[in-house]
Amino acid sequence: MSDPKKLFVKTYGCQMNVYDSERMSEALGGVGYVTTDSPDEADMILLNTCHIREKAAEKVYSELGRLKPLKAEKPDLKIGVAGCVAQAEGAEIQRRQPLVDLVVGPQSYHRLPKMAESLAEGAKVLDTEFPEEDKFDHLARRPKAGRGPTAFLTVQEGCDKFCAFCVVPYTRGAEVSRPAGQVLDEARDLVERGVREITLLGQNVNAYHGHEDGLAGLIWALAEIDGLERIRFTTSHPNDMDDALIAAHGECGKLMPYLHLPVQSGSDRILKAMNRKHTAEQYVRLIERIRAARPDLLLSGDFIVGFPGETEADFEDTMALVREVGYGQAYSFKYSTRPGTPAAEKPQIDDGVASDRLQRLQALLSEQQRAAQEAMVGRDVSVLFERAGRMPGQMAGKSEYLQAVHVEGDGIAIGDLRRVRVTASGPNSLSGSVLR
Ligand code: SAH
Numbered sequence: 001m002s003d004p005k006k007l008f009v010k011t012y013g014c015q016m017n018v019y020d021s022e023r024m025s026e027a028l029g030g031v032g033y034v035t036t037d038s039p040d041e042a043d044m045i046l047l048n049t050c051h052i053r054e055k056a057a058e059k060v061y062s063e064l065g066r067l068k069p070l071k072a073e074k075p076d077l078k079i080g081v082a083g084c085v086a087q088a089e090g091a092e093i094q095r096r097q098p099l100v101d102l103v104v105g106p107q108s109y110h111r112l113p114k115m116a117e118s119l120a121e122g123a124k125v126l127d128t129e130f131p132e133e134d135k136f137d138h139l140a141r142r143p144k145a146g147r148g149p150t151a152f153l154t155v156q157e158g159c160d161k162f163c164a165f166c167v168v169p170y171t172r173g174a175e176v177s178r179p180a181g182q183v184l185d186e187a188r189d190l191v192e193r194g195v196r197e198i199t200l201l202g203q204n205v206n207a208y209h210g211h212e213d214g215l216a217g218l219i220w221a222l223a224e225i226d227g228l229e230r231i232r233f234t235t236s237h238p239n240d241m242d243d244a245l246i247a248a249h250g251e252c253g254k255l256m257p258y259l260h261l262p263v264q265s266g267s268d269r270i271l272k273a274m275n276r277k278h279t280a281e282q283y284v285r286l287i288e289r290i291r292a293a294r295p296d297l298l299l300s301g302d303f304i305v306g307f308p309g310e311t312e313a314d315f316e317d318t319m320a321l322v323r324e325v326g327y328g329q330a331y332s333f334k335y336s337t338r339p340g341t342p343a344a345e346k347p348q349i350d351d352g353v354a355s356d357r358l359q360r361l362q363a364l365l366s367e368q369q370r371a372a373q374e375a376m377v378g379r380d381v382s383v384l385f386e387r388a389g390r391m392p393g394q395m396a397g398k399s400e401y402l403q404a405v406h407v408e409g410d411g412i413a414i415g416d417l418r419r420v421r422v423t424a425s426g427p428n429s430l431s432g433s434v435l436r
């Protein structure tokens, strides 16, 4: 038998791309590819790309440029672009960078084995359709190989919200939910292979409607699976946080007390211009309700500064909202103009002004994150151990609040779930000792 072909996948962007990269590797595994960590020894290189901000999209072209010498040396090397840039730019990618053999959009990954055949025959392939058939029904079954204790599981794709700044509704298409039965099968299979924590993924995961009781219904059904200890979900939209989901945060022991709930801005005027369809006040009241259900919830969010029309007063409203809500973690971005989105047509904010606001917001958010980390010292948390730590003898895992925790690892195995007393905090991780 000839040696298996080697596949190198590089993933950019959100967790949904991480999940997709796994599924692509599995699909190509069915036609003889094994994954490698080294692009130099690969027979196929796939870049799974992100289009959310200009910088993310441009990275792809610099990466492709860097692959030129490799392709010159190995003419049989196949280079593919998948993900959201593939969907957004399609044939333009091959025009701009002719070394690209394959452009495949997120809805067509189940067709990769067929595409690999065409590539082997020397053809160039472009597939950015939104096919009729369900990708998930046609993707290769997940192999039985063992795996780490945590996994992503995509349950919902696409977005119907059309925030004025965002490309996702265009790159990922309309909202689609996978049927609960299919999700539960995949979850059981993951648990059999050693997974103890599942993060449910969707661009708007709380708009999930593949279960008659929505995302809360799915979470309760997953909680029945023996051996599955922890459930998380991301990313949510404030307008889809229904009563049942809020209640689950208080009542479902396996649902972790961490919630990523982006608000983007604290100014009603900007929220309206962004087409977010809620006010700052409504968001703050919603957070109060969720915290009433789960008082120790650690909240995370996303913010955009410098959206077209944002004044200093609007920005101050965002700062005020952050002070009022208090985030344990957050992501903040300077607005990036995305071609084809409504906000791209509006007069843009001066870049220096936007950078200055981003700095001020990030200083406040880092301060809150530091305080949240510090507040953990002396508390007991539960830690799911995922890997060896950076220092010899250390083990590393995540608390229920998704904070990284390091301990001296004597007698701890990957996949263990243990109580840990937190003894010290750093900006990005906690250290502690395991309680016997
Ligand atoms: N569905 C998720 C967001 C997905 S994109 C949600 O609605 O929360 C992740 C984050 O990227 C967004 O929350 C937003 O903060 C940021 N983002 C999206 N488009 C952007 C743009 N054009 N410029 C800057 N940041 C953007």
Ligand code: SF4
Pocket: 159, 160, 161, 162, 163, 166, 167, 168, 169, 203, 204, 237
């Ligand atoms: Fe983008 Fe808004 Fe949809 Fe989130 S809800 S993916 S920000 S359009």
Ligand code: F3S
Pocket: 012, 013, 014, 015, 016, 017, 049, 050, 051, 052, 083, 084, 167, 168, 171, 172, 203
């Ligand atoms: Fe990026 Fe696409 Fe995810 S644009 S953030 S990879 S949905």
